[in-house]
Amino acid sequence: MSQDQILIYTILALTIAAFLWGKYRHDVVALGALMASVLAGLVPAEAAFNGFGHPAVVTVAAVLVLSRALQRTGAVDALARRVMPAKAGRLLAVSALMGLGAFLSAFMNNVGAMALLMPLAIQLSARLGLAPGQVLMPLAFGTILGGMTTLVGTPPNLIVAGFRSEAAGGPFVMFDYAWIGLPVALAGGAFVALIGWRLVPVRRPAGEAAFETGTYLTEFQVPEGSKAIGMTLRGFEDKLDGAALQIIALVRAGVRMNAPHGGRKIREGDTLLVEGDAKVLTETAAQNDVALEGLGPPAEEELAEDDVVLREYAVLPGSALINRSARRLQLRSRYGVALVAVSREGRRPGGRLGTMALRSGDLILLRGAGTVLAQLAQDMGCVPLDTAPLSVPDKGQAWTAAGIMVVSVALAAFGVLPAAAAFTLGVLATMVSRTLPLRDLYTAIDWPVVVLLAALIPVAGAMQATGAADLLAGVLVGWLAQGNAVAALVVVLLVTMFLSDVMNNAATAAVMAPIALGIAATLGVQADGFLMAVAIGASCAFLTPIGHQNNTLILGPGGFGFGDYWKLGLILEAIIVAISVPMILLVWPL
Numbered sequence: 001m002s003q004d005q006i007l008i009y010t011i012l013a014l015t016i017a018a019f020l021w022g023k024y025r026h027d028v029v030a031l032g033a034l035m036a037s038v039l040a041g042l043v044p045a046e047a048a049f050n051g052f053g054h055p056a057v058v059t060v061a062a063v064l065v066l067s068r069a070l071q072r073t074g075a076v077d078a079l080a081r082r083v084m085p086a087k088a089g090r091l092l093a094v095s096a097l098m099g100l101g102a103f104l105s106a107f108m109n110n111v112g113a114m115a116l117l118m119p120l121a122i123q124l125s126a127r128l129g130l131a132p133g134q135v136l137m138p139l140a141f142g143t144i145l146g147g148m149t150t151l152v153g154t155p156p157n158l159i160v161a162g163f164r165s166e167a168a169g170g171p172f173v174m175f176d177y178a179w180i181g182l183p184v185a186l187a188g189g190a191f192v193a194l195i196g197w198r199l200v201p202v203r204r205p206a207g208e209a210a211f212e213t214g215t216y217l218t219e220f221q222v223p224e225g226s227k228a229i230g231m232t233l234r235g236f237e238d239k240l241d242g243a244a245l246q247i248i249a250l251v252r253a254g255v256r257m258n259a260p261h262g263g264r265k266i267r268e269g270d271t272l273l274v275e276g277d278a279k280v281l282t283e284t285a286a287q288n289d290v291a292l293e294g295l296g297p298p299a300e301e302e303l304a305e306d307d308v309v310l311r312e313y314a315v316l317p318g319s320a321l322i323n324r325s326a327r328r329l330q331l332r333s334r335y336g337v338a339l340v341a342v343s344r345e346g347r348r349p350g351g352r353l354g355t356m357a358l359r360s361g362d363l364i365l366l367r368g369a370g371t372v373l374a375q376l377a378q379d380m381g382c383v384p385l386d387t388a389p390l391s392v393p394d395k396g397q398a399w400t401a402a403g404i405m406v407v408s409v410a411l412a413a414f415g416v417l418p419a420a421a422a423f424t425l426g427v428l429a430t431m432v433s434r435t436l437p438l439r440d441l442y443t444a445i446d447w448p449v450v451v452l453l454a455a456l457i458p459v460a461g462a463m464q465a466t467g468a469a470d471l472l473a474g475v476l477v478g479w480l481a482q483g484n485a486v487a488a489l490v491v492v493l494l495v496t497m498f499l500s501d502v503m504n505n506a507a508t509a510a511v512m513a514p515i516a517l518g519i520a521a522t523l524g525v526q527a528d529g530f531l532m533a534v535a536i537g538a539s540c541a542f543l544t545p546i547g548h549q550n551n552t553l554i555l556g557p558g559g560f561g562f563g564d565y566w567k568l569g570l571i572l573e574a575i576i577v578a579i580s581v582p583m584i585l586l587v588w589p590l
Contacts, residue, residue, distance in 0.1 A: 004466040007040045012463070012511065019503035022546070026504045027448040030455035042462040051454035055171075055420035056158035060453060061445045062423035063152045066405050067108035068444035069436040075398040076104060076116045084120065090128050094138055095193040097121060101139050102146025102185055106153045107409060109446075114143050114550040115316060115383040122385055122557065131202045133558030137565070138192045138200070140550040141542060141572065145188050148181030148539045150174055151412065151419055155453060156509035156538035158419070160531050162457070163513040167527055172535075174413035179587040180532055180580055187579050188572055199568040201560065216365065217248075218341035219353050220272040221291040228290055234262030236272075249273035309370045310340065312385045314556050315362045317549035318446055319381030325355045335376055337368035343556055361545070361555035379443070385557055401435040449506065456510040464514045473518030485523050485590045490581060492516050492530055496537025497573055501547040509538040520590075529588040536580045542569030 015033040018024060024032075034051075037043040051057060070076055083100050085092055097117065104113035117139060125135040147154035151161060151174045161171035222228055228236055233247055250260040251271035257264075266272075272290070285291065315321050321329070326339035342356060343363040358364065363385070366373055377384055408426035412419040430436050436444065463469040476495075481488035492512065499508040512534045520527035541547025543566045545555050551565060558564075 001471065002466070004040075004042060005468045005471060008037070008042055008459075008462055008466050008468045009472075011036045011040070011042075011459070012468075015459075015507075016499075016503065016511070019507060025448055026507060027451040027455070030452045030459075030507065033459050034455040037459050037462050042466060043458045048458060049454070051457035052450075054162060054454065054457050055165075055418060056155070056162045057450055057453045057457070058420040059152060059158050059423055060155050061450055062420070062427045064109050064112075064446055065427045065430060065436065065441060065444045066401075066408065066423065067112045068440065069401040069430050070108055070405060071112055071116055072440070073397040073401040073435055074395075075402045076108075076113070078395075078398055079104075080117070080120060084124075090130070091193060093124055093128060094135060094197065095189070097124060097135065098138050098142030098189050098193055101143040102149075102189060105143040105146035106150045107405060110143050110147050110154060111317060111446075111549045111553065113146075114140060114553055117143075118314070118383055118553070118557065119385060131200075131559075133554065133560055133564075134197050134200045134202065136554040136558045137560075137568065138197050140548075140554050141192055141196075141568070142189055143550055144539060144541065144548055145181075145185040148536060149178045149185055150181075150409075151177060152409075152423070153177070153181075154539055155449065155506040157535050159453065159457075159506060159509040160513055160535040160538075161419075163460075163517060164528065164531050167517050167531075171419075172531075173415065174409065174419065177532075177535060180536060180583045183583055184536065184576050184579050188575055191572065191575055192568070196568045196572065199571070200558075201564045201567075216341035216343045216363070217273065217275050217353065217356075218365075219251075220274055220285060222266055222268055222270045222272070223291050224268055226268070226290055228266050229268050231266050232263050233260055233266065233272075236266060237262070246275050247272050248275055309373065310365060310367045311370075311373055313364050313366060313377055313382035314385060314553060315358055315360055315364065316381040316383055317360045317552050318448055319358075319360065321358045321364075321380050321382065322360055323357050325357055326353070327355055331366075335368065335372060337366055337372060337376055340365040340367050360549075361552045363556035383553070397433075397435050400433050401430070404429045404433070404435065452504065453506055453510070456507055460510045460514050463511075464517070469514035470518040470521060473515050473522050476515070477519055477522050483523070485525050486581075486585065488519050488523060489529060489533055489584065489590070490577070492519060493533040493537045493577060493581065496534050497540045497577075500538050500541045501543040503547075505538045505541055505548060509534055512538070523590075525590040526588065529584045529590050532584050532588055533580070536576065536584075540573050540576055542572050544569075 011033055014036075015029060018029040018032070019026065034043065034048060038045050038048050080100060084096055088096065097120065101113055101117050104116075118136065121135045121139045122132050125132045128135070148157070151157050151172060157172070157177055165171035233250065237247060247260070248258070249272075250257045250264065251273065252267065252269075326332070331337045331339055339353060341364070342353065342358070344359065344361075364382070366376070368376075376382075404426045408423050411417045411422035411425070416422070417425065431438060431441065476491055477483060477488050480491045492515070496508060496512045499512065513531060516530035516534045517527050520530045541551065545551045545560065545562060545565060554560065
């Protein structure tokens with residue numbers, strides 16, 4: 001083993017460890033790996049940023065812009081109106097929702113499709129008498145399955161296409177993935193809709209109000225003249241009369257007392273940290289003469305501009321709120337918005353409300369003017385859990401945005417233009433037609449994903465250039481596959497699936513693609529099947545909430561915990577292996 005190989009293996013091991021640790025965002029880890037490779041002399045300094053011009057990176061950015069245009073113009077809402085049956089039973093309704101999510105995810109950003117359909121899923125769960133999670137998890141898995149079917153459905157497909165272009169002189173094209181992805185999506189979706197939904201943990205009794213999906217933490221302020229002054233904590237709780245609330249801490253003169261004694265008397269200026277359901281919190285504050293944090297009298301200018309409302313949102317992966325507190329964001333002073341309560345994975349979050357760092361998947365209650373909340377949610381990366389009827393802001397613009405996407409897909413599918421050029425042309429058409437305001441053009445791009453891809457592509461190239469990928473491929477072929485090509489294909493698929501469950505799927509594809517090429521070269525077989533196994537495996541993140549952003553997004557609304565995914569996910573992954581391996585051997589023979 002050469003010195004360069006030792007260096008790249010060390011960098012790769014530390015990178016994977018950092019991904020698993022999760023303390024630093026994926027793009028930060030990827031940049032660290034790139035800079036380490038440059039300092040070690042594995043990636044030439046002048047080529048360090050070539051990844052930003054890679055077709056996969058350009059295509060991802062362009063598709064994100066077109067996806068935002070579809071969302072903003074209401075094109076997806078209009079499609080949902082036509083597709084979703086109004087009074088269908090559970091099987092038909094859930095199947096239609098999953099099918100719509102899969103279809104949208106084949107051509108637009110997965111997270112965008114999931115965010116658009118989440119309110120519809122919550123509304124549907126209430127109508128069917130199911131827990132929200134029993135509809136949200138099938139929808140999340142459906143959107144992941146749909147992304148397997150096209151070149152632009154998910155970033156791993158674009159990465160794999162890039163490696164195929166370098167190895168075989170041409171990339172996979174738009175619908176090459178459908179030969180494997182479509183049977184997998186149909187079989188997986190049918191299993192989830194018919195049987196799998198029963199394996200989703202029920203985190204609350206079916207039929208309750210749609211938003212009672214987790215335990216919120218909030219603060220009750222005891223104002224001057226409150227009837228609560230002089231009452232004991234036990235007496236205050238008794239007065240709640242079964243309202244499903246619990247006092248977990250008392251803050252007095254800046255000192256926090258956890259699990260305070262029930263005989264302690266409440267004083268003016270005290271702060272009670274309370275957990276309970278969202279609806280119960282607001283009703284209890286009104287009935288018991290205490291002030292719910294963030295629910296003071298609205299300013300006159302707020303009332304003049306819009307009605308002040310209380311709305312529930314889920315924090316999207318990549319949101320600007322992540323790792324920041326309400327105090328740090330200055331929500332109240334800058335936006336006139338108050339953070340009222342927080343729910344995290346159905347459990348009690350720690351700390352005080354104003355200083356609590358928010359996480360992806362958190363549920364938050366915000367109070368402010370309706371128009372301000374809507375704009376803030378869009379800017380900050382939150383999805384409203386609101387069951388209001390779907391609407392189409394501008395029918396003409398919706399048709400234009402949809403037409404631009406269709407033409408872009410057609411140009412790429414029929415080989416008129418490479419995918420990067422076809423979708424960039426679509427972005428130009430979006431700018432000219434103003435289906436997306438120019439000010440929103442760059443905010444539509446998920447820059448951490450772009451940086452992640454651009455940074456890891458040169459690192460993956462270093463694995464090939466140093467021979468490290470071929471060396472590791474030889475080990476996998478010799479030790480695990482015993483020189484059998486089919487067994488090696490299964491090994492590649494399983495290893496990729498495992499990595500995708502515990503780290504970013506795009507990073508998984510970038511790591512595994514050069515190894516797959518090395519295995520094919522070692523065995524002397526065609527590489528296409530192995531690359532397709534990487535593409536399928538990188539999209540199979542069904543065991544944990546961290547493998548895919550859509551799994552993270554449903555944590556709060558579904559009331560899920562970390563271990564709630566594997567029961568359904570493990571069987572689904574087994575089905576995918578059973579279907580994809582024979583299909584790969586049939587369509588892409590070794």
